């Protein structure tokens with residue numbers, strides 16, 4: 279794991295977007311299509327605002343969320359909504375979005391359909407993760423039912439998460455898909471998350487799920 283510190287959040291957003299664009303460009307040299315998985319939540323918006331302008335063959339890029347909250351796509355809690363509004367715009371409007379949730383059915387019922395969409399785009403070429411103060415990443419939450427199975431190296435690519443701390447169920451990529459990415463980045467802001475990450479390093483992944491994906495990851499941090 280390598281931790282890069284930035285002077286401020288704006289600098290981080292510009293630099294990380296450049297790194298991601300460079301990695302996507304390289305991946306596109308070697309593949310007809312490439313997959314970029316990105317988080318939702320409050321952290322990645324400024325990176326998306328920069329990345330969406332990158333001069334890439336976006337029509338060969340498949341963009342998917344690392345996890346989705348099972349809410350309507352127009353909800354302000356929808357990760358899809360954030361990605362569509364902040365990333366799939368400008369030049370990146372040509373990219374194809376691959377959803378992790380389709381409203382109207384229960385998450386368990388929709389899972390086979392979503393898996394059939396996701397499996398063909400794997401492995402991920404580029405992965406960006408966020409992390410909560412509680413050390414969850416994607417929607418792999420400490421203490422949630424099914425966490426051990428989702429962290430297992432033989433886990434199916436997706437699982438339904440019902441974290442007690444959250445208002446809605448989630449669908450999330452599992453540890454083997456996250457760890458199968460050719461390039462992995464974690465973006466965190468503020469001292470609380472920095473402390474949480476440092477604590478996670480000495481905790482088992484069942485208590486600190488972020489610990490399951492730190493091998494070979496580039497961490498980007500700004501105050």
Ligand SMILES: O=C1O[C@H](COP(=O)(O)O)[C@@H](O)[C@H](O)[C@H]1O
Pocket residue numbers: 316317318319320321322344345346347357407408409410411414415416417
């Ligand atoms: O719920 C979620 O939380 C994490 C962290 O979000 P943040 O708001 O603290 O940046 C995020 O990475 C994940 O995609 C999201 O669904």
